[in-house]
Amino acid sequence: MHVTFPALMAVATLASRAAAVDVGLMVDQNCAGVAVFCTGVNPNTCCADGRDFWGAKLQYIPKEWNLELRAHRRDSSLCGPIVEIGESRGSVAMCRPSASKQVTGSGYSFRNWKREDEVAETVGADTNGPCQRPDLLRLGDGTEYNLTELSDEQYNEVLEVSIADGGVTNEVPEYMAKYRH
Numbered sequence: 001m002h003v004t005f006p007a008l009m010a011v012a013t014l015a016s017r018a019a020a021v022d023v024g025l026m027v028d029q030n031c032a033g034v035a036v037f038c039t040g041v042n043p044n045t046c047c048a049d050g051r052d053f054w055g056a057k058l059q060y061i062p063k064e065w066n067l068e069l070r071a072h073r074r075d076s077s078l079c080g081p082i083v084e085i086g087e088s089r090g091s092v093a094m095c096r097p098s099a100s101k102q103v104t105g106s107g108y109s110f111r112n113w114k115r116e117d118e119v120a121e122t123v124g125a126d127t128n129g130p131c132q133r134p135d136l137l138r139l140g141d142g143t144e145y146n147l148t149e150l151s152d153e154q155y156n157e158v159l160e161v162s163i164a165d166g167g168v169t170n171e172v173p174e175y176m177a178k179y180r181h
């Protein structure tokens, strides 16, 4: 088989972009509000920190991919029963808010591009593995901060500032300045 150079480039681009998909959790009821993300995680990774959130989010989705986003509530796991579900279908970002603050985990998986009513078989894909703490904070104004190096205490403080303000704040503790993107 003859594979052209542009074809190889396209595959490489898709692969590198896929690794950058961020799956996250809504601190605010509004999709444009504060959210935290687990960056570059594999499909079916559970993104959770033990709190209750308003919904699930995805960002930096490659347009060429159709991803399923799932918001879960708690049972024995933080990624228990699915409460909201949706497909990206060419969007680069999406959110799935819930009617109540009951979402404890989020995850995604790959879907094909067939009509939605034909692909129900992948619904409920397993996200019950170990959970990952979010490593990115995104504020309502689009500013992003890397949460990777925060202690649990600092992480909790950063989240509490956002939660206390209803998830619409653009404030973070001063020590966050060096983690700004």
Ligand SMILES: *[C@@H]1O[C@H](CO)[C@@H](O)[C@H](O)[C@H]1NC(C)=O
Binding pocket: 039, 136, 146, 147, 148, 149
């Ligand atoms: C966040 O910081 C960690 C370590 O400091 C780094 O490995 C990671 O790539 C950063 N993440 C992003 C999305 O920049």
